[in-house]
Amino acid sequence: MTLRSTIYSLLRRECNRIKRFTPYGLLLTVLPAISILFFATIFLNGIPNSLPIALLDQDNSTLSRTLQQMIDATPEVQILGSVSDLTTAQQLLRQGSVDAIVLIPPSFEHDIYTLSPTSVETYISGANILKNGLISKGLLTTATTFNAAISLQTLQGMGLSPQQAMAQVVPITIDKHTLFNPFTNYDYYLSPLFMPMMIIIFAMLATIFAIGSELRYATAKQWLSTARGSLPVALIGKLAPICIAMCVWGWVAFFTLFYIMDIPLRGSAWMLIVGGGVVVMAYMCLAICIISTTANMRLALSLGGGYTVMSFSLCGLTYPTMAMHSSIQILSKFFPFTYFAELVVEQAVRGTPTAYSLHLLGSMTLFVLPALCLLPRLRQVTTNRTFFGRE
Amino acid sequence: MHKEFFRTILNQWRTIFHDEGVILIMIAAPIIYATIYSLTYGTQVLRDIPIGVIDNSHTHLSRSLIEKMDAGANIYVAYEPCDMEEAKRLFHNRQIYGIVYIPSNFANQLLNNEQATLSLYLDASYMLMYRQTFQELAALISTQNATIEYSNLLSAGINPPQAQAITTPVRYNSHTLFNPYLGYGTFIMPPIIILILQQTLLIGAGMIAATRHKHEATPLQPLATALLILGKATAYTLIYTIIALYLINIHFKLFHYPCNGTALDLTIFLGLYLFVCSLLAVAISALFKRREASLMTLLWSSIPLLMLSGASYPHQSIPKVWQLISLCFPSTHGINGFSKIQTAGASISEAWREVNSLVVLGVVFFVIASLQSIYSNKKASSSQSNNKLSI
Numbered sequence: 001m002t003l004r005s006t007i008y009s010l011l012r013r014e015c016n017r018i019k020r021f022t023p024y025g026l027l028l029t030v031l032p033a034i035s036i037l038f039f040a041t042i043f044l045n046g047i048p049n050s051l052p053i054a055l056l057d058q059d060n061s062t063l064s065r066t067l068q069q070m071i072d073a074t075p076e077v078q079i080l081g082s083v084s085d086l087t088t089a090q091q092l093l094r095q096g097s098v099d100a101i102v103l104i105p106p107s108f109e110h111d112i113y114t115l116s117p118t119s120v121e122t123y124i125s126g127a128n129i130l131k132n133g134l135i136s137k138g139l140l141t142t143a144t145t146f147n148a149a150i151s152l153q154t155l156q157g158m159g160l161s162p163q164q165a166m167a168q169v170v171p172i173t174i175d176k177h178t179l180f181n182p183f184t185n186y187d188y189y190l191s192p193l194f195m196p197m198m199i200i201i202f203a204m205l206a207t208i209f210a211i212g213s214e215l216r217y218a219t220a221k222q223w224l225s226t227a228r229g230s231l232p233v234a235l236i237g238k239l240a241p242i243c244i245a246m247c248v249w250g251w252v253a254f255f256t257l258f259y260i261m262d263i264p265l266r267g268s269a270w271m272l273i274v275g276g277g278v279v280v281m282a283y284m285c286l287a288i289c290i291i292s293t294t295a296n297m298r299l300a301l302s303l304g305g306g307y308t309v310m311s312f313s314l315c316g317l318t319y320p321t322m323a324m325h326s327s328i329q330i331l332s333k334f335f336p337f338t339y340f341a342e343l344v345v346e347q348a349v350r351g352t353p354t355a356y357s358l359h360l361l362g363s364m365t366l367f368v369l370p371a372l373c374l375l376p377r378l379r380q381v382t383t384n385r386t387f388f389g390r391e
Numbered sequence: 392m393h394k395e396f397f398r399t400i401l402n403q404w405r406t407i408f409h410d411e412g413v414i415l416i417m418i419a420a421p422i423i424y425a426t427i428y429s430l431t432y433g434t435q436v437l438r439d440i441p442i443g444v445i446d447n448s449h450t451h452l453s454r455s456l457i458e459k460m461d462a463g464a465n466i467y468v469a470y471e472p473c474d475m476e477e478a479k480r481l482f483h484n485r486q487i488y489g490i491v492y493i494p495s496n497f498a499n500q501l502l503n504n505e506q507a508t509l510s511l512y513l514d515a516s517y518m519l520m521y522r523q524t525f526q527e528l529a530a531l532i533s534t535q536n537a538t539i540e541y542s543n544l545l546s547a548g549i550n551p552p553q554a555q556a557i558t559t560p561v562r563y564n565s566h567t568l569f570n571p572y573l574g575y576g577t578f579i580m581p582p583i584i585i586l587i588l589q590q591t592l593l594i595g596a597g598m599i600a601a602t603r604h605k606h607e608a609t610p611l612q613p614l615a616t617a618l619l620i621l622g623k624a625t626a627y628t629l630i631y632t633i634i635a636l637y638l639i640n641i642h643f644k645l646f647h648y649p650c651n652g653t654a655l656d657l658t659i660f661l662g663l664y665l666f667v668c669s670l671l672a673v674a675i676s677a678l679f680k681r682r683e684a685s686l687m688t689l690l691w692s693s694i695p696l697l698m699l700s701g702a703s704y705p706h707q708s709i710p711k712v713w714q715l716i717s718l719c720f721p722s723t724h725g726i727n728g729f730s731k732i733q734t735a736g737a738s739i740s741e742a743w744r745e746v747n748s749l750v751v752l753g754v755v756f757f758v759i760a761s762l763q764s765i766y767s768n769k770k771a772s773s774s775q776s777n778n779k780l781s782i
Contacts, residue, residue: 022680023687031691038695041710048708093568094737095744096727108561115556119564126570127649127734129578130703133522136565143563144533150560151540167506171539172532175508176525181515189518194694201691209687216683298412298598301683305690306420312694313431319575320517323437328430346483349516356483 003233010226010237014210018241021213027206028242032249035198039191040256046185050078051131053100054089057082061109067120067146071102076138093125100124100135112150180266180349188263190317192348193341195253196276197312200283200337203246204308205301207287210238212297215381218388231379239284246284250276258348266351271361275343278364282336283308285371292374295381296390311337317345339363395615399622400629406599407630412682417595417627421634422642424587428580429646435574437523441469442489443478450498456535460491465527482514489513489524501539519575569649569734577648581733582702582726584638589668589722590693592627593675597685600676613761616768620760624669631665632658639733651736659739660732660746664725667749670756671721677763700726724748 018025055071057064072079080098083089089101103121111118122139126132148169155165181188214220227234254272258265265272286307291300313319314332321332332338339360346352346360381387407413444460446453461468469487472478478490492510500507511528515521537558544554570577639657643650652660679685698704699717706714706727717723728745731737739746 023684026688031688035691035695038698038713042695042698042713043704044710045708048705051705051707091741094731094735095741096731096735096737112560115553115560117556117562118560119562122563122565123568124565125735126567126573127578127730128703128705129570129573129575131705132567132570132573140563140565143561147560147563151557154557154560164504167504168540168543169536171501171504171506171536173506173508174529174532175510177510177512178515178521179512181521189516197694198691205687205690209683212683298683299415301686302412302415302420305686306424309690309693310427313428317517318519319432319579320437320520322440323434323519323575324431325433328433342485345516350483350514352483 006226006228006230006233007237007240010223010234011240013223013226014238014241017210017213021209024206024209024213027202027209028245032199032202032246032252036195036249036253036256039194039198040261043185043191048131048134049075051076051100051135052080052098053077053102053135054092054098055079055082055102055104056084056086056089057104058106059104059108063109063112064104067104067142070142070146071139074138074142076134093123099128099131100139102139115154180351188349191261192257192263192344193312193315193317195257196250196279196340196344197337199246199249199253200279200311201305201308202249203242203280204283204287204304206242206246207239207284208291208297208300208304210242211288211291211378211382212300215291215295215387216297216389218385220382220388224382231375231382235288243280243284246280247277250280263348265348267347267349267357268354271343271347271354271357275340275347275361275364278361279336279340282364282367285368286336288371288378289374292371292378292381295387298390307335311335314338315341317341336364336367396618396622396625399619400626403599403623403626404630406602407595407626410599410602413595413598416591416598416686417630418634420591421584421587421638425580425584425638425642428583429576429642432574432576432580433646435576436572437519437575438464440466440489440520440524441487442466442491442524443470443472443481443487444468444491444493445472445474445478446493447495448493448497452498452501453493456493456531459531459535460528463527463531465523478512488517488520489528491528504543569651569736576646577734579703580646580648581730582697582700584642585664585725585729586693586697586700586722588631588635588665589671589720589725590689590696592631592665592668593672594685594689596623596627596669596672597676597679597689598682600673601679601682601684613765616761616764617757620670620673620757620764623673624666627669627672628662628666631669632662635661635665643733649734651734652732653738656732656739660728660742663746663749663753664721664728667721667753667756668725670753670760674756674760674763677767696720696722699723702726702730718748719752721749721752724752 018028055068057068068079071077077100083092086103089098092098093101101123103123105118105121108118120143124132124135151169152162152165155168156162160168214223223238224231224234227237251273254269254276257263287304290304291297294300294303314321314328314335315338316332321329321338324332343357343360346357407417442460444457446457457468457471460466466489470481472481478487481487482490490512492512494508494510497507497509509532511525513521513524541554541558544557545551549557567573639650699709699713699720700706700723701709701717706717709717724745728742728749731742731745732739
């Protein structure tokens with residue numbers, strides 16, 4: 001038998017196992033498809049808008065109604081009927097029917113015209129900081145515009161030209177450039193990492209199961225004999241289907257993101273494709289480490305699954321790593337996904353010159369090494385009967 | 392009959408506490424996860440983001456502006472690159488996350504009462520960094536504007552209170568409720584904890600069911616079937632109530648998460664939520680023929696379920712189809728109801744929508760579990776008679 005026919009028979013054996021063990025098959029086929037579909041459609045509506053707020057107008061004047069109209073025209077929020085007292089408004093807030101309360105005090109208009117101090121109070125729920133950010137931004141912008149309009153009128157009334165009045169009210173203007181994600185769109189920002197995140201969960205679990213089930217169901221000897229006793233050949237034959245399936249799903253994910261969803265791809269597609277392959281292999285190699293050391297499939301699945309799921313929180317995309325406690329910052333370095341997240345941000349979103357991102361590929365590659373060191377241990381557990389049949 | 396019910400509970404407990412795999416998933420995992428995630432988000436707020444300022448004005452005015460930027464809580468001026476090329480290099484090296492450009496005519500224009508422009512280049516590839524940086528700079532510039540206008544009015548001979556009223560006709564006072572510092576942990580941890588309870592319960596119960604599959608004599612009478620289902624669900628609920636009590640009374644206090652719900656409301660709501668999760672666990676547990684199957688097929692769903700619940704991306708903004716699907720999972724209602732009661736301090740009657748939905752789901756899951764049990768009994772008895780025939 002040549003090496004080629006050995007690998008061929010290993011592949012055939014593994015494909016039969018994929019068919020026989022339903023969860024194993026699901027991890028390589030249906031579940032990645034659902035995940036990609038899910039993250040391709042969940043943010044379809046773009047930036048959240050028209051978040052419900054309650055408005056309590058205690059003045060009921062022309063000016064207060066003008067402000068009310070301006071607030072209602074703010075894209076981020078939508079006034080959900082006006083309420084007559086603060087108690088009702090608070091109840092709506094607790095029930096989650098509204099996310100904020102705007103309060104216009106009595107004699108609002110009178111105070112403005114007589115140049116007496118007055119104020120608008122807003123109470124915004126901080127329970128969801130994403131919604132809070134949108135509402136705060138919308139209301140602040142509207143309040144600023146309202147103020148500027150009144151200020152301008154007063155100054156023009158004092159004899160200033162419109163330009164002079166404008167320079168008086170807004171001496172410094174902001175020329176804002178929102179880089180890379182001008183619409184601060186959720187799709188652009190989260191989807192390119194959610195999809196790969198799901199793929200590495202599947203890669204990790206499938207790899208642990210592929211090797212672990214040989215121990216659990218005491219078929220490791222048969223596996224090695226199919227490989228004619230060579231552990232590296234046995235591993236290649238076993239892991240190739242998983243690796244190929246995951247890389248193909250990775251390409252499907254990239255295609256969905258950058259062609260179907262039209263998320264701009266500013267950097268190098270090749271860096272992403274290579275990086276995707278490396279991160280899949282890194283997690284597969286970590287899976288080999290976990291199953292070799294525990295020699296217990298159920299425990300290995302729990303540990304490996306738990307470890308992989310944490311990758312997303314630690315990668316720093318949503319809550320930046322620099323804000324985390326220093327011990328957690330160090331911990332995050334032990335997750336290949338952290339480097340992959342930086343790679344995606346640089347190569348998909350920012351369009352960083354390739355040279356700046358090469359070290360990330362290097363860091364991810366390092367996660368392959370521990371698996372190589374643990375091959376002797378894997379040989380031991382796959383040939384020694386005491387490791388078989390553990391629940 | 393009561394005896395049967397209590398025997399089921401005791402049996403389930405015996406199984407759980409004799410199975411280290413199940414203990415790891417059902418008891419250790421919720422606590423370990425809650426702790427690691429809490430540590431990750433423990434710092435709560437992102438501060439001290441490094442930015443770069445290109446100062447082409449080199450005047451007293453621009454210097455003082457840079458000093459004010461440096462003094463802000465969210466940002467500090469890490470570098471003062473001499474041109475855009477250098478700034479870009481610093482940016483690609485991740486040494487700065489935003490660039491402020493002060494043009495050479497900045498001070499001149501201000502002194503001549505003309506509008507001056509500041510250019511901001513902000514990195515939106517990390518949403519939180521973008522938001523913190525922009526808020527800080529926008530607030531700073533708006534204060535600066537008000538100060539300039541105010542002093543100009545004073546020098547034009549207008550008295551201070553009037554100058555104040557012209558500059559800021561309406562004071563805008565924004566109050567953040569429930570999460571005063573807009574902490575990331577306070578925002579995301581309560582939903583994560585509620586979700587972890589459901590996920591570990593489903594996986595753990597699936598593991599138990601697969602272990603007991605072969606040697607469980609299932610009753611045939613409808614009442615006995617109902618008692619068996621309720622007994623199992625009660626057994627899981629009681630264990631999880633203890634875990635939830637620990638998380639809410641100790642973990643939440645330790646990490647300073649909002650604790651605004653009354654003990655009674657929380658106990659009722661969480662008890663209901665956990666019972667419905669347990670019924671779901673019983674209903675689906677027959678799907679798992681092998682111990683590892685539940686973890687392999689359910690672990691991945693945690694991230695999609697969190698997104699479906701509306702805990703981060705608002706529920707109203709997700710596509711209708713996904714909104715409907717999200718209603719089928721206890722986690723969606725559990726997260727929203729818990730956030731109302733524990734974060735916003737709502738009473739259980741103010742969270743009636745979630746309570747209603749959970750009750751409906753509970754009934755549906757109970758019916759599914761009963762039908763499934765009757766079906767598998769029939770199958771088992773027919774295969775038994777087949778066996779007899781074949782013997």
